[in-house]
Amino acid sequence: MPLYAVLLLAAGTYAYRLAGPLLGHRLALSERLRHLLAVAAGVLLVALVATGALTQGHGFAGWARPAGVLVAGVLALRRAPFPAVVVAGAATTAVLRLCGVG
Amino acid sequence: MRSLLRTLEHATLRDIALVCLADALVGASFGAISVSGGLPLWVPVAMSLLVFAGGSQFAAVGVVLSGGGALAAVATGLVLNARLLPFGFTVADVLDGPWWRRLLGAQLITDETAAFVLQQEGRRRRRAAFWLCGIALFTVWNVSVLLGAAAGGLIGDTDALGLDAAFPAVLLALVLPSLTDRRMRTAAVAGAVVAVAATPYLPAGLPVLLSLVGLLFAGRPRVEAERPTGGEGVSSVEKEGVR
Numbered sequence: 001m002p003l004y005a006v007l008l009l010a011a012g013t014y015a016y017r018l019a020g021p022l023l024g025h026r027l028a029l030s031e032r033l034r035h036l037l038a039v040a041a042g043v044l045l046v047a048l049v050a051t052g053a054l055t056q057g058h059g060f061a062g063w064a065r066p067a068g069v070l071v072a073g074v075l076a077l078r079r080a081p082f083p084a085v086v087v088a089g090a091a092t093t094a095v096l097r098l099c100g101v102g
Numbered sequence: 103m104r105s106l107l108r109t110l111e112h113a114t115l116r117d118i119a120l121v122c123l124a125d126a127l128v129g130a131s132f133g134a135i136s137v138s139g140g141l142p143l144w145v146p147v148a149m150s151l152l153v154f155a156g157g158s159q160f161a162a163v164g165v166v167l168s169g170g171g172a173l174a175a176v177a178t179g180l181v182l183n184a185r186l187l188p189f190g191f192t193v194a195d196v197l198d199g200p201w202w203r204r205l206l207g208a209q210l211i212t213d214e215t216a217a218f219v220l221q222q223e224g225r226r227r228r229r230a231a232f233w234l235c236g237i238a239l240f241t242v243w244n245v246s247v248l249l250g251a252a253a254g255g256l257i258g259d260t261d262a263l264g265l266d267a268a269f270p271a272v273l274l275a276l277v278l279p280s281l282t283d284r285r286m287r288t289a290a291v292a293g294a295v296v297a298v299a300a301t302p303y304l305p306a307g308l309p310v311l312l313s314l315v316g317l318l319f320a321g322r323p324r325v326e327a328e329r330p331t332g333g334e335g336v337s338s339v340e341k342e343g344v345r
Contacts, residue, residue: 001141001145001149001162001163001166001172001175002172003148004172005162005172005173005175005176006145006148006149006152006153007152008176009149009152009153009158009162009175009176009179009180010149010152010153012176012179012180012183013153013154013155013158013179013180013183013186014208014209016183016184016186016187016190017186017189017190017208017209017211018190018204018205018208019187019190019191020187020188020189020190020191020192020193020194020208020211021190021193021194021197021204021207021208022204023191024190024191024194024195028191029187029188029191033188034188035320036317036320037184037185037187037188038185038280038286039285039286039289039290039317039320040181040182040184040185040314040317041157041181041182041184041185041280042277042280042281042286042289042290043289043290043293043294043313043314043316043317043320044161044178044181044182044293044310044311044313044314045157045161045182045273045276045277045290046277046281046290046291046293046294046313047290047293047294047296047297047309047310047313047316048160048161048164048165048178048270048273048310049270049273049274049277049294050270050294050295050297050298051168051294051297051298051301051309051310052164052168052269052270052273053267053270054298055168055298055301056168057168057169057306058301058302058303058306059302061266064264064267065264065266065267065270068264068267068271069267069270069271069274072267072270072271072274072275073271073274073275073278076274076275076278077278082124082127082128082275083127085271085275086131086268086271086272086275089264089267089268089271090263090264090265090267090268090271091264092264092267093264093266093267094262094263094264095264097261097262097264098262
């Protein structure tokens with residue numbers, strides 16, 4: 001990731017943050033826009049989870065990785081502590097690979 | 103700092119400490135996964151200092167590690183961080199005062215600080231909660247990312263350890279609490295199907311952005327009748343926000 005990309009992301013993010021404190025008295029966001037922004041964040045994250053779990057490059061990532069992510073998801077749903085969720089996901093994938101699952 | 107501590111109740115201070123602890127774990131994983139995935143140490147460190155928004159940091163690095171271009175990573179991160187825009191309006195009154203305080207304070211606007219400000223009543227408490235939570239989180243987040251990145255450099259074969267599964271696992275743990283809303287789930291599932299289906303045909307990074315067509319299923323926000331108070335609207339957005 002090149003430096004200019006980090007700076008672009010940082011500048012854009014800061015602009016979002018500063019808009020409220022600078023314009024707070026003169027402008028209000030509609031409920032509709034707030035809702036859309038919140039849903040957009042959720043949609044993007046779930047898409048990242050899905051593509052990150054299932055794909056590698058332009059193809060299928062193999063069974064080991066999605067299996068690990070699935071285990072992590074079940075633990076997260078059951079409110080397991082965050083480190084347990086992440087370690088269990090990675091460990092599942094590692095053990096499956098050790099057993100020869102791609 | 104001491105007067106900030108005195109202004110807030112014990113329960114609030116404890117909650118802020120717990121949030122810091124949880125974020126320290128997320129930060130350490132971010133540093134470790136980024137560096138063990140092949141990025142130089144300065145990337146997670148610089149991102150954490152300058153961007154300071156965990157979800158988008160994970161997302162941008164995720165796009166890059168899966169072979170996507172830098173601009174796709176930036177675009178993904180920016181769409182994800184757009185939710186900070188309403189938070190800025192929510193906490194604007196807390197940052198009233200000299201210009202330098204607004205400029206510094208703006209960088210500390212996150213899901214967590216906005217949530218703590220909303221919990222507090224009265225100007226003094228709102229202000230104390232914002233600055234205490236913001237400064238504590240900024241410190242804890244950056245220290246933990248640095249430590250995680252240093253540890254990640256020591257890890258050898260990341261695939262054998264299953265670390266490639268850790269990335270989506272972290273994101274999943276972060277996003278699950280916001281999926282309680284049915285239309286949010288429908289939109290997210292539709293978007294995910296589109297993104298996965300497009301992956302073989304589009305350059306890396308673009309399929310994730312394409313998932314935004316799922317927004318067509320987002321529907322309208324709940325009508326006022328379902329919301330007992332005016333403040334509720336803000337806090338429901340709050341719960342849907344993802345760090």
